Amino acid sequence: MTLPNLKYTADGLIPAIVQDVKTKRVLMMAWMNATSLEATLQTGFMNYWSRSRQKFWLKGETSGHTQKVVRWAVDCDADTLLFEVEQIGGACHTGFESCFFQAYSPEGTPLEITEEKLFDPEKTYASK
């Protein structure tokens, strides 16, 4: 594997934007380090670095809601990654398809959420 020369933060991290390959909806943004990026490219499934838990994180390891990489790109500054994926289930731990389910008016007022949750997080993450 010949990875491009990426610019990581002082903590060794790089943000990864994740987009549904079919609908183009942005699903989430999470952080990778060099090892989780390598794991992602070697397995074809999104792996992250959890800053809060300080550990590797295979997306879907608990929920089954994996993200299969279809294609990926690096931005012009080589400090942000973009992945287009096939998302199983929902990307968000709250049950929604996307972590960006809460829209706001230009004035900063939260708009009503009209979409349905794709799964019940209490059931999905129960006893796991």
Next chain:
Amino acid sequence: MTLPNLKYTADGLIPAIVQDVKTKRVLMMAWMNATSLEATLQTGFMNYWSRSRQKFWLKGETSGHTQKVVRWAVDCDADTLLFEVEQIGGACHTGFESCFFQAYSPEGTPLEITEEKLFDPEKTYASK
């Protein structure tokens, strides 16, 4: 304006993902602080904070390639923003529509760039 309660980094920044409202292509990711977010919402045009130049940055102030906000959302952790915009010209300072013009194979080999640049950066940024 009643902004949602956002989680900024220790440097007071929050990442903003920018997506073309019509094509859904992800155009760029840049950083905002609270003041640039307020300026964005008050003016309706994307304003950032440049970490390298340590200054506010109205997207398009030199190039004319502004980004008009159509809608925006906050993610479930309240630490990442997503904006859908009407992009004038190209978002990338290199002349491409998107900063994510360089795709890679799963093995990490850069793929050939087949899209054309939308503008010539030497002309666009000359003597400005």
